[in-house]
Amino acid sequence: MKKRTLAALAPTAALAGMALQDLLQKEHALRHNFPVIARMRYLLESIGPELRQYIITSNDSERPFSRDQRRWVYTSAKKENNYFSFGTDNDTETAAYPIIKQATFSDVVPASPIHGRDIEVPGAKVLGGPRGRRHAFRPASVVNVSAMSFGSLSPQAIEAINKGAKIADFWHNTGEGGLSDHHRQGGDLVYQIGTGYFGCRDEHGNFDLDRLVDVVGSGPVRAIEIKLSQGAKPGLGGHLPGAKVNAEIARIRGVEQGKDVASPSRHTAFRDVDEMLDLVERIADATGLPVGIKSAVGELDFWQTLADRMDDDGQRGVDFITIDGGEGGTGAAPLVFADHVSFPFRMGFARVYGLFAERGLTDRVTWIGSAKLGLPANAIVAFALGVDLINVAREAMFAIGCIQAQKCHTDRCPTGVATQNEWLARGLDPEQKSHRLANYVMTLRRDLLKVSEAAGVRHPAMLSPKHVEILDGDRGHRPLADVYGYQEWWGTPGPEIVDEIDAYMRRYDDLPGTHEVVEHEPLKVAAEPNQATE
Numbered sequence: 001m002k003k004r005t006l007a008a009l010a011p012t013a014a015l016a017g018m019a020l021q022d023l024l025q026k027e028h029a030l031r032h033n034f035p036v037i038a039r040m041r042y043l044l045e046s047i048g049p050e051l052r053q054y055i056i057t058s059n060d061s062e063r064p065f066s067r068d069q070r071r072w073v074y075t076s077a078k079k080e081n082n083y084f085s086f087g088t089d090n091d092t093e094t095a096a097y098p099i100i101k102q103a104t105f106s107d108v109v110p111a112s113p114i115h116g117r118d119i120e121v122p123g124a125k126v127l128g129g130p131r132g133r134r135h136a137f138r139p140a141s142v143v144n145v146s147a148m149s150f151g152s153l154s155p156q157a158i159e160a161i162n163k164g165a166k167i168a169d170f171w172h173n174t175g176e177g178g179l180s181d182h183h184r185q186g187g188d189l190v191y192q193i194g195t196g197y198f199g200c201r202d203e204h205g206n207f208d209l210d211r212l213v214d215v216v217g218s219g220p221v222r223a224i225e226i227k228l229s230q231g232a233k234p235g236l237g238g239h240l241p242g243a244k245v246n247a248e249i250a251r252i253r254g255v256e257q258g259k260d261v262a263s264p265s266r267h268t269a270f271r272d273v274d275e276m277l278d279l280v281e282r283i284a285d286a287t288g289l290p291v292g293i294k295s296a297v298g299e300l301d302f303w304q305t306l307a308d309r310m311d312d313d314g315q316r317g318v319d320f321i322t323i324d325g326g327e328g329g330t331g332a333a334p335l336v337f338a339d340h341v342s343f344p345f346r347m348g349f350a351r352v353y354g355l356f357a358e359r360g361l362t363d364r365v366t367w368i369g370s371a372k373l374g375l376p377a378n379a380i381v382a383f384a385l386g387v388d389l390i391n392v393a394r395e396a397m398f399a400i401g402c403i404q405a406q407k408c409h410t411d412r413c414p415t416g417v418a419t420q421n422e423w424l425a426r427g428l429d430p431e432q433k434s435h436r437l438a439n440y441v442m443t444l445r446r447d448l449l450k451v452s453e454a455a456g457v458r459h460p461a462m463l464s465p466k467h468v469e470i471l472d473g474d475r476g477h478r479p480l481a482d483v484y485g486y487q488e489w490w491g492t493p494g495p496e497i498v499d500e501i502d503a504y505m506r507r508y509d510d511l512p513g514t515h516e517v518v519e520h521e522p523l524k525v526a527a528e529p530n531q532a533t534e
């Protein structure tokens with residue numbers, strides 16, 4: 001009897017042991033938040049390729065990010081083997097598909113045959129340089145983390161991103177929710193001003209320049225981004241339910257605790273391009289920082305007027321323009337906005353860039369792109385179209401644990417990334433995930449450099465439309481320049497900027513190991529090579 005009782009208790013004890021182990025480990029937020037149950041996910045994930053072979057979906061059919069794309073981010077973040085074998089499983093001839101053209105001969109020496117992750121790939125342009133801002137600077141990284149506010153992301157996620165920014169030397173955009181203590185982990189910041197002016201508003205919700213000066217002076221803020229719109233919900237204000245407005249969020253945003261916070265759909269501090277440019281100059285004068293705008297692309301009147309004004313007077317101008325694609329992400333948005341309002345990145349970017357290129361103004365602006373650009377091929381096309389830097393949001397979320405459960409709007413994010421629920425957020429270990437994010441960004445930078453070198457240039461900003469063709473889905477192909485109506489010289493910075501960045505990157509030409517075959521540490525192979533989970 002006693003033996004039987006013991007035997008009956010054994011499975012319970014084993015489960016309790018597993019649960020304890022899951023609760024105490026720090027590597028997987030999912031296992032911490034859903035002890036034992038989460039293991040099923042890992043099991044299914046590990047036999048996923050075999051299952052999918054016969055019954056379920058393909059590696060490329062999931063959206064917004066395919067299994068292959070997520071697997072690439074997860075394995076890069078864990079410094080595991082992020083290679084794929086047996087050739088592409090994409091249907092390259094029957095979908096609109098970018099092809100990057102490698103150079104057979106080139107005098108570009110690869111930065112290193114083994115391509116360490118720690119190669120620096122700084123921005124090609126000095127941010128704020130053309131307008132002589134007091135704190136103009138060269139961005140240390142061509143890859144940076146896009147705006148995601150504290151409120152939409154958990155405190156732990158914000159800490160992980162900011163620590164990652166310090167490790168891999170990229171910047172971390174605060175998003176429109178203000179600057180919290182979680183942002184102060186040593187990483188550089190870009191402060192975003194949204195229509196709610198959180199963190200820089202007076203008691204009536206109006207923009208307050210003095211408060212802005214105070215808040216940006218209180219942290220390592222390198223630049224200021226005025227958000228006009230974002231791709232997933234352009235022209236729509238934000239809404240943070242009162243339940244999420246805890247004391248900390250209320251203090252940081254300058255709003256009342258427990259009350260719903262609605263941010264208007266448009267700015268009240270300016271009503272047209274002239275007023276916007278005046279404000280840009282006032283902010284830049286008061287802070288000394290480069291000031292730019294972020295927007296998705298809809299009607300073109302705004303951009304035409306902006307380019308005209310910058311062309312006319314030369315006394316006012318934005319230091320950078322971040323173009324977000326309609327396919328961009330958000331914490332929450334109505335379906336029609338996410339699906340149908342504003343152009344996808346490439347189309348939107350090309351239209352705006354073209355307006356500035358026609359007026360010879362592209363070198364006066366640092367061009368930043370976002371919307372699924374945290375994947376090497378997408379990023380390369382963006383660089384070929386003329387971006388100088390890319391911002392990544394959801395890909396950074398993958399690196400810190402997101403599994404694309406798409407519950408960000410419910411406050412029940414299972415991995416603790418996009419929630420204010422303390423239990424769920426506690427499963428995310430900021431220290432460990434910061435290294436994963438840093439690994440991912442460094443891997444992406446390295447891949448961008450590798451592809452640039454393969455195409456015969458030393459830096460991604462030197463890629464031009466001539467390096468890319470688009471297969472048109474009907475066994476035809478068109479040069480990138482034709483698809484987006486680019487003229488001969490569009491897509492790269494002017495010769496002075498190119499020479500400067502080329503000279504900078506040449507310093508890697510003579511690094512040890514550049515010219516000879518060297519022994520190097522083998523790639524760490526994942527315990528489960530096909531595992532695509534956080």
Ligand SMILES: Cc1cc2nc3c(=O)[nH]c(=O)nc-3n(C[C@H](O)[C@H](O)[C@H](O)COP(=O)(O)O)c2cc1C
Nearest residue numbers: 146147148175176328329330331371372392393394
């Ligand atoms: C959870 C979440 C919160 C976001 N919050 C902001 C924000 O506060 N301000 C903003 O301009 N964009 C915000 N975005 C949009 C991103 O900054 C980015 O422009 C967009 O997701 C495209 O980049 P991606 O494809 O790399 O995700 C948010 C996106 C996500 C996923």
Ligand code: SF4
Nearest residue numbers: 402405406407408413
């Ligand atoms: S795991 Fe799901 S809910 Fe959490 S951040 Fe990712 S998509 Fe959003």
